[in-house]
Amino acid sequence: MSKPLPTSVRTHFTALRFLLVMTVILGIAYPLLVTGISQVAFSQKANGSIIKSADGKEIGSSLIGQNFNLPKKNPNDPNEQAQPDPKFFQPRPSAAGSTGYDPTSSSGTNLGPNSDVLLKSVNAARASVAAFDGVDPATVPADAVTSSGSGLDPNISVAYADEQVNRVAKARNLTVDQVNALVAKYTESRSLGFLGDPGVNVLELNNALNELK
Amino acid sequence: MSSTLAGWLQALALVGALALCYRPLGDYIAKLLTTTKHLAAERGLYKVIGVDGDADQRWPSYLRSLLAFSAVSVLFLYLLQRVQSHLMLSLGFKAVNPHGAWNTAISFVTNTNWQDYSGEATMGHVVQMVGLTVQNFLSAAVGIAVVATLIRGFTRSKTDRVGNFWVDITRISFRLLLPVSIVLALVLVANGAIQNFHGFHELSTLTGDSQSIPGGPVASQEVIKELGTNGGGFFNANSAHPFENPTGFTNWLEIFLLLVISFSLPRTFGKMVGDNRQGYAIVSVMASFWVASAALMTFFETHPAGVALKAAGGAMEGKEVRFGLWGTSLFATSTTLTSTGAVNGMHDSLTPGGGGVAMFDMMLGEIAPGGTGSGLYGMLILAIVAVFVAGLMVGRTPEYLGKKLGGREMKFASLYILTTPLIVLIGTGVAMALGGERANMLNTGAHGFSEVLYAFTSAANNNGSAFAGITVTSPWWDTALGLAMVFGRFLPIVFVLALAGSLAQQQPVPATKGTLPTHKPLFVGLLSGVVLIVVGLTYFPALALGPIAEGLH
Numbered sequence: 185m186s187k188p189l190p191t192s193v194r195t196h197f198t199a200l201r202f203l204l205v206m207t208v209i210l211g212i213a214y215p216l217l218v219t220g221i222s223q224v225a226f227s228q229k230a231n232g233s234i235i236k237s238a239d240g241k242e243i244g245s246s247l248i249g250q251n252f253n254l255p256k257k258n259p260n261d262p263n264e265q266a267q268p269d270p271k272f273f274q275p276r277p278s279a280a281g282s283t284g285y286d287p288t289s290s291s292g293t294n295l296g297p298n299s300d301v302l303l304k305s306v307n308a309a310r311a312s313v314a315a316f317d318g319v320d321p322a323t324v325p326a327d328a329v330t331s332s333g334s335g336l337d338p339n340i341s342v343a344y345a346d347e348q349v350n351r352v353a354k355a356r357n358l359t360v361d362q363v364n365a366l367v368a369k370y371t372e373s374r375s376l377g378f379l380g381d382p383g384v385n386v387l388e389l390n391n392a393l394n395e396l397k
Numbered sequence: 398m399s400s401t402l403a404g405w406l407q408a409l410a411l412v413g414a415l416a417l418c419y420r421p422l423g424d425y426i427a428k429l430l431t432t433t434k435h436l437a438a439e440r441g442l443y444k445v446i447g448v449d450g451d452a453d454q455r456w457p458s459y460l461r462s463l464l465a466f467s468a469v470s471v472l473f474l475y476l477l478q479r480v481q482s483h484l485m486l487s488l489g490f491k492a493v494n495p496h497g498a499w500n501t502a503i504s505f506v507t508n509t510n511w512q513d514y515s516g517e518a519t520m521g522h523v524v525q526m527v528g529l530t531v532q533n534f535l536s537a538a539v540g541i542a543v544v545a546t547l548i549r550g551f552t553r554s555k556t557d558r559v560g561n562f563w564v565d566i567t568r569i570s571f572r573l574l575l576p577v578s579i580v581l582a583l584v585l586v587a588n589g590a591i592q593n594f595h596g597f598h599e600l601s602t603l604t605g606d607s608q609s610i611p612g613g614p615v616a617s618q619e620v621i622k623e624l625g626t627n628g629g630g631f632f633n634a635n636s637a638h639p640f641e642n643p644t645g646f647t648n649w650l651e652i653f654l655l656l657v658i659s660f661s662l663p664r665t666f667g668k669m670v671g672d673n674r675q676g677y678a679i680v681s682v683m684a685s686f687w688v689a690s691a692a693l694m695t696f697f698e699t700h701p702a703g704v705a706l707k708a709a710g711g712a713m714e715g716k717e718v719r720f721g722l723w724g725t726s727l728f729a730t731s732t733t734l735t736s737t738g739a740v741n742g743m744h745d746s747l748t749p750g751g752g753g754v755a756m757f758d759m760m761l762g763e764i765a766p767g768g769t770g771s772g773l774y775g776m777l778i779l780a781i782v783a784v785f786v787a788g789l790m791v792g793r794t795p796e797y798l799g800k801k802l803g804g805r806e807m808k809f810a811s812l813y814i815l816t817t818p819l820i821v822l823i824g825t826g827v828a829m830a831l832g833g834e835r836a837n838m839l840n841t842g843a844h845g846f847s848e849v850l851y852a853f854t855s856a857a858n859n860n861g862s863a864f865a866g867i868t869v870t871s872p873w874w875d876t877a878l879g880l881a882m883v884f885g886r887f888l889p890i891v892f893v894l895a896l897a898g899s900l901a902q903q904q905p906v907p908a909t910k911g912t913l914p915t916h917k918p919l920f921v922g923l924l925s926g927v928v929l930i931v932v933g934l935t936y937f938p939a940l941a942l943g944p945i946a947e948g949l950h
Contacts (some may be wrong), residue, residue, distance in 0.1 A: 207531050
């Protein structure tokens with residue numbers, strides 16, 4: 185017979201056995217159970233709220249924002265600045281990844297309230313957005329010149345959507361009323377009427393515009 | 398509806414929901430901590446691990462079990478990250494580097510959930526589930542177990558037994574955290590949070606770019622991340638990420654979840670000590686600080702300051718449209734007043750006032766209402782100090798709930814209060830003195846100093862949120878903040894358990910005319926004053942160099 189293990193060693197073995205049992209229950213069984221039920225009951229949402237265009241092609245997730253830029257003139261030039269496509273409603277600036285709206289790299293800018301870098305980018309965004317939409321720079325809303333926390337914000341404020349209506353209508357040869365009707369349709373109101381802020385889902389709106397032809 | 402009216406309704410609905418849960422949830426937790434009955438599954442577990450579920454431990458033995466469990470957990474989590482490339486569902490990610498894996502292992506075991514990594518670029522699904530999700534449950538349970546021993550210190554007399562560690566964390570996990578998590582994870586999924594085992598899903602966007610949509614068991618981790626006041630996000634953007642927090646409703650639900658246990662525990666305390674009024678007194682102090690902080694944060698964020706935010710015309714930098722200024726302010730307040738540290742907007746980009754409030758919230762020691770369990774034990778320590786101060790004024794030996802607060806008790810309480818500020822201020826001082834480490838700030842000037850101060854405040858208080866511009870992935874930062882988290886978590890726990898043991902041994906003294914009633918508004922005011930004075934005097938100089946200097950910019 186060997187000597188019994190000292191108490192301190194036995195406590196660690198107890199701890200290890202406890203951790204392993206709990207890992208099976210909380211780390212394997214629990215997520216599997218939730219996944220199983222989710223996949224049966226809410227499969228579209230559990231799999232990322234993927235939406236399709238009219239021709240059945242997957243075009244993105246309704247919860248994840250995208251860029252709506254013109255094709256690059258020279259696709260091989262990494263220094264060429266992307267230009268926004270006037271036919272589409274434009275999202276907020278994004279700090280996710282080097283080109284923005286990269287879901288493999290969700291992030292905000294983390295720039296402080298007095299940051300010179302942030303000040304410059306806000307002023308530049310205000311000037312370019314105002315010129316692009318043909319409005320007075322002073323009226324450009326805050327969300328149009330700031331990056332979101334995730335860099336993937338799927339929404340823009342109703343004010344920023346309204347600002348873009350004329351430009352999009354003109355670029356697509358649609359009436360302002362037609363575009364306004366779609367903006368209203370893809371405006372998400374507050375949850376239960378009072379939780380959070382309303383916003384316009386940019387991808388869903390642009391997808392609907394494409395389908396309007 | 399105006400944003401202001403909606404914001405008020407949102408806050409009132411939150412207060413109402415928390416108030417509704419206070420009694421039933423608090424009573425339920427009191428019952429599970431005091432009943433002698435075991436569930437069949439629990440009995441099976443005790444058999445497997447070789448523990449007698451009916452035998453209570455002395456405080457040193459309780460502490461040894463807790464530390465052994467934590468040490469084994471750190472080691473397990475470390476190894477899991479180090480062998481990640483050999484695991485299934487690793488999404489092709491490499492093993493995490495040694496100092497990063499050490500930092501993350503400690504971070505999740507200490508309920509801090511500080512993240513020096515970007516989830517979607519570092520951790521495979523198995524590490525997230527089998528490693529991180531498990532510690533989200535168990536580190537929360539440890540906090541509640543520790544406060545249970547302190548409460549037993551008040552309720553028991555002439556005994557050296559303070560409870561059974563294994564029984565406590567098993568019951569808290571099985572009877573409280575797991576059932577709530579299962580139900581509410583499904584609610585999150587129903588509102589858009591993802592729950593699958595996919596890798597990145599490549600697709601072509603509307604304009605023909607390619608985009609990779611991430612997958613993962615997110616909702617199951619998200620719910621316990623909030624409920625257990627953990628805060629470690631599946632993704633880098635944490636609760637700002639639409640897959641973690643898709644709507645205004647999920648945002649409200651997540652704020653509710655991260656507050657509900659800590660705000661109900663004072664009821665558990667009142668119930669267990671046999672006087673519900675004691676619980677009301679404690680929860681009043683917690684609630685007043687929460688309300689004041691939420692009001693200040695919302696005021697600052699809806700009145701943009703700082704040249705860049707003023708130029709933007711609103712403090713929307715780092716915030717999501719769907720949550721808005723009010724929904725982000727409410728979250729930021731609640732996450733820093735608890736030990737959660739999840740963020741639904743980037744704290745680095747808060748207004749100077751808002752960032753200062755977030756930091757001050759953590760410096761309060763996370764007691765309003767604080768982390769699960771740790772918030773209440775922190776507040777009870779301050780209550781002991783408040784009773785002691787009152788005792789000094791009238792020149793008699795103070796007593797709290799019938800237990801005398803003598804030299805031994807006050808030593809443990811004082812050590813508790815000194816620990817965290819020492820770690821924060823020494824850590825910040827050393828980092829600022831080292832030129833190379835200081836260079837890791839993203840922002841410059843007072844805001845850069847705030848990034849460093851915030852990092853050590855967050856680590857030592859086991860919060861986990863950050864002024865995230867700072868780069869903390871170097872070996873020096875991983876090590877320094879890892880140590881801050883270890884000492885910031887376990888030293889206070891040692892003092893609380895020692896105090897619990899010391900109180901349990903005492904014979905209660907009957908209340909007399911000279912006893913300070915600890916359930917009246919007078920005591921609520923006294924305790925609030927003690928909280929403010931202790932924190933204010935400790936941190937004012939550091940705050941003056943950071944957020945206050947910046948606010949005067």
